[in-house]
Amino acid sequence: DVKVTQSSRYLVKRTGEKVFLECVQDMDHENMFWYRQDPGLGLRLIYFSYDVKMKEKGDIPEGYSVSREKKERFSLILESASTNQTSMYLCASSFDRGYTEAFFGQGTRLTVV
């Protein structure tokens, strides 16, 4: 079975902190994604990576950056956390562009106080 693992299920951070959300997949997938989910707004793409060190901005990249130094790991970085970044963050991976199934991690509920 494909496994996508996010490093934390719950996180509480202070405003202004630098926050790292980690995601690891074990199926040699090319593509990895970070989404955030908010009530009434659904799931929105923050960043997408299609290869090591390659990334593309999604719909809401402001305030975030990403890092993909190894194929299996995709990190989401909040450079200076703000309260409006309190949300559910979901990582996903898929084998290649468009034609294969995507799998999601268990999600990280981040609260910024």
Add this chain to the structure above:
Amino acid sequence: GIQVEQSPPDLILQEGANSTLRCNFSDSVNNLQWFHQNPWGQLINLFYIPSGTKQNGRLSATTVATERYSLLYISSSQTTDSGVYFCAASNTGNQFYFGTGTSLTVIP
């Protein structure tokens, strides 16, 4: 991007009842998936179904790509089926566009 609309937004069923959830999408797709979000927030894969029909136990799904819709059927619903069901579509692989979900509550 692709517009994805799901209906109904909310559904309450008695245990044992059947239901149909619908997903309409605005453009041609090469990837269509159905997910169930469990109470802890994880998206569980139900079907990868860009076209055709698939069945898995009490659940089945049909996608009619030429008419840009997909249906998820739940038969003999159980309380464990409760949660939010999402469909997601893609035609580039760069991202998946999600509907706003159908919130299903199954009461005993």
